[in-house]
Amino acid sequence: QVQLVESGGGLVQAGGSLRLSCAASGRTLSNYCMGWFRQAPGKGREFVAAIRWSGGTTRYADSAKGRFTISRDNAKDTVYLQMNNLKPEDTAVYYCAADRNVMLPTTSSRYHYWGQGTQVTVSS
Numbered sequence: 001q002v003q004l005v006e007s008g009g010g011l012v013q014a015g016g017s018l019r020l021s022c023a024a025s026g027r028t029l030s031n032y033c034m035g036w037f038r039q040a041p042g043k044g045r046e047f048v049a050a051i052r053w054s055g056g057t058t059r060y061a062d063s064a065k066g067r068f069t070i071s072r073d074n075a076k077d078t079v080y081l082q083m084n085n086l087k088p089e090d091t092a093v094y095y096c097a098a099d100r101n102v103m104l105p106t107t108s109s110r111y112h113y114w115g116q117g118t119q120v121t122v123s124s
Contacts, residue, residue: 002026002113004096009118012086016122020081022096022115029053033101034079036070037108038092038120045095047106049081059104086122093117 008020022034035050049070050059058070069082079096097111105111 002029002032002098004098004113004115006094006096006115006118009094009120011121011123014087014122014124016086017082017084018086018120020083020094020096020118020120022079022081024077024079024098029077029098031100031102032098033104034070034072035097035099035105035111036079036081037095037097037111038090039095039117040092043092045108046092047108048094050104050106051079052102052104054102057104059106061106083120086120088122088124090120091122092120094120 003025005023012018032053036048037045038048039045047061048064051070067085072079095117096115098113099111
């Protein structure tokens with residue numbers, strides 16, 4: 001089992017920044033990929049970014065490219081999502097996900113473990 005705990009969400013004005021954290025525990029993550037997804041009210045869960053724990057290869061949704069950066073801290077077993085130049089349309093609950101997978105899937109059903117989510121609200 002892998003346990004994931006997100007933190008760092010909040011209310012920010014458009015153009016501002018937030019850094020989300022996802023602390024992982026329970027398993028050695030070297031063969032895992034970690035993903036960030038988001039879900040706005042009335043919408044499905046949307047891929048944002050993913051990172052391969054070993055090697056650090058990343059993948060981004062088009063909406064995140066150039067504004068968001070995913071990274072990991074091996075010593076802390078923590079994945080981060082740095083979000084800059086936030087827009088009102090980024091408002092959503094953001095979820096961290098993990099799977100024992102060397103690929104970087106963009107589909108939520110491919111991830112086995114999920115955190116509880118953290119709310120991000122961007123005001124205009």
